[in-house]
Amino acid sequence: xxxxxxxxxxxxxxxxxxxxxxxxxxxxxxxxxxxxxxxxxxxxxxxxxxxxxxxxxxxxxxxxxxxxxxxxxxxxxxxxxxxxxxxxxxxxxxxxxxxxxxxxxxxxxxxxxxxxxxxxxxxx
Amino acid sequence: xxxxxxxxxxxxxxxxxxxxxxxxxxxxxxxxxxxxxxxxxxxxxxxxxxxxxxxxxxxxxxxxxxxxxxxxxxxxxxxxxxxxxxxxxxxxxxxxxxxxxxxxxxxxxxxxxxxxxxxxxxxx
Numbered sequence: 001x002x003x004x005x006x007x008x009x010x011x012x013x014x015x016x017x018x019x020x021x022x023x024x025x026x027x028x029x030x031x032x033x034x035x036x037x038x039x040x041x042x043x044x045x046x047x048x049x050x051x052x053x054x055x056x057x058x059x060x061x062x063x064x065x066x067x068x069x070x071x072x073x074x075x076x077x078x079x080x081x082x083x084x085x086x087x088x089x090x091x092x093x094x095x096x097x098x099x100x101x102x103x104x105x106x107x108x109x110x111x112x113x114x115x116x117x118x119x120x121x122x123x124x
Numbered sequence: 125x126x127x128x129x130x131x132x133x134x135x136x137x138x139x140x141x142x143x144x145x146x147x148x149x150x151x152x153x154x155x156x157x158x159x160x161x162x163x164x165x166x167x168x169x170x171x172x173x174x175x176x177x178x179x180x181x182x183x184x185x186x187x188x189x190x191x192x193x194x195x196x197x198x199x200x201x202x203x204x205x206x207x208x209x210x211x212x213x214x215x216x217x218x219x220x221x222x223x224x225x226x227x228x229x230x231x232x233x234x235x236x237x238x239x240x241x242x243x244x245x246x247x248x
Contacts, residue, residue, distance in 0.1 A: 003196050003204045025172035025205050026227050028152060048149035062125055072127050075222055080127045081149050101225060103150050 004103045006054060010097055012124055017116050019108055020124040031100040035092040051101045052079035056096035059106035063087040112124060130178060134221055136248055143232055144226060144248040155224040155245065159216040165209045166234035173226045176203035180220035181206050187211040
């Protein structure tokens with residue numbers, strides 16, 4: 001058994017939109033990711049996703065079942081859970097550091113294939 | 125969809141060793157708990173448990189499969205995953221604030237019934 005220091009792990013990479021696996025339990029992954037700029041709209045058919053902000057802030061755009069577009073600003077010390085099926089798109093004006101909890105195998109771009117898709121996130 | 129502020133949730137309760145549910149996703153609960161003093165030795169037969177320290181620090185005592193007793197000090201910004209089956213006992217000299225990530229239905233005292241057992245954690 002060992003402990004994991006989030007700050008140390010975050011220091012070990014710099015690229016954006018490329019989640020790194022830092023833990024696994026009960027079929028779920030704990031990931032760290034750095035965001036900057038605008039991601040792609042997507043959803044996950046079978047996975048709920050938690051975004052916990054560790055440093056900075058970002059805006060989560062999402063679509064309600066009616067189709068109406070909404071957004072939430074998530075700052076350090078706050079989290080949001082995006083339910084499966086919900087179209088969403090993170091946007092960060094400045095770099096933000098985020099911890100993710102999601103099932104093993106969750107693709108960062110969900111149902112969408114794009115040049116931002118990371119099919120095999122690194123374990124760090 | 126809504127966001128959750130950890131500091132606000134932590135302000136809303138003061139008792140120790142009584143996890144509160146602040147989120148649910150993929151059959152897992154996100155909980156917040158305040159520790160102070162010594163908990164009971166226990167294990168979980170079927171659940172891995174993640175402890176992320178938000179404020180303060182605590183010592184996680186645990187037993188290796190050989191039976192040898194070990195401990196890890198976990199400080200703010202660090203987490204530990206206790207695998208199912210591992211005997212463990214948190215101890216905090218001073219109050220510590222912790223986020224837990226574990227399957228829905230996980231009992232705080234695992235296989236042990238004690239006056240610290242919380243069979244139905246509150247949702248806050």
